[in-house]
Amino acid sequence: MTATSDDRPLLIVNADDFGLTNGVSDAIIRAADAGIVTSTSVIALGPGFATSVRRLTDAADIGVGVHLAAVGEDPPLLSAAEIPSLVDDRGRLWLSWRQFLPRAAAGRIDPADLRREFTAQLEAVRQTGVVVEHFDSHQNLHLWPMVRDVAMGLGDTAGVSRIRVTRSRQWGPVGVIVRRLARQLEAACDAKGWRYASASTGLDEAGTLNADAMVTALGRLRAEVGFAPGGSAELATHPGDLSDADRAHYQWGYCWEEEFAALCSTPVRAAVDRLGFRLGTFADLGSV
DSSP states (O other): OOOOGGGSOEEEEEEEEETSOHHHHHHHHHHHHHSSOOEEEEOTTSTTHHHHGGGGGGOTTSEEEEEEOSSSSSOOSSOTTTSGGGBOTTSOBOSSHHHHHHHHHTTOSOHHHHHHHHHHHHHHHHTTTOOOOEEEEGGGGGGSHHHHHHHHHHHHHHTOOBBOOOOOOOOSHHHHHHHHHHHHHHHHHHHHTOBOOSEEOSSTTTTOOOHHHHHHHHHHHHHHHOSSTTOEEEEEEOOOOTTOGGGGGOOOOOOHHHHHHHHTOHHHHHHHHHTTOEEEOGGGGOOO
């Protein structure tokens, strides 16, 4: 078979957390204009959401997803009375998956609360006129079966049928669990006709992708995709701006500005070309 440009594996370069701060949103737009970012995920809980989300209506080349959030530093869109099982006694979301998942496993998270909050987040994005192509989630909670089912049920209703499958190469307990949950998510997607990238980063490398690490990650993704036509990969990234004082609210240890520089760098762009990827969005995974 003679190779054509259509045979090249698809690479989705997604920048998470659009709307977290105005600085993060600006860095994502610039990394799409001057770098390899093709897609972004909007976090409707972010303090920068209201003032920056409409910029995406003018960014026709960027695919848009919703970064569904049920944990984190920022308040939910709905009141504590509307989603009581998602908040603590002060009306705040649990800070991380470490508090959320034990409660979910014990049946203390009401799926109806989760559905209401996720619906509010999706509608906050859609009412700006932005077309939502995919879902992923803050701290990858959508890997958990209950959260997965709520997110996919919402997508079925809203016409969203693409999702991030987060994977891990770690050999510790977290890596083993993530791989098992990823296989379950793939099976659920296959059963419902949802689309997902066949290889991905997003957990092990989160917030650490300087230029050298990004080139290495791209090489791993290319090896995992293989050489059969129709392969696809997602590179999940977190660009930001060194001068963004609002980021101090989020003590995640991410090298935001290094990821921004890497996404716009000549070595990374050269690696994309050398490895034979074609850049695109979740919409390019095909129609259901």
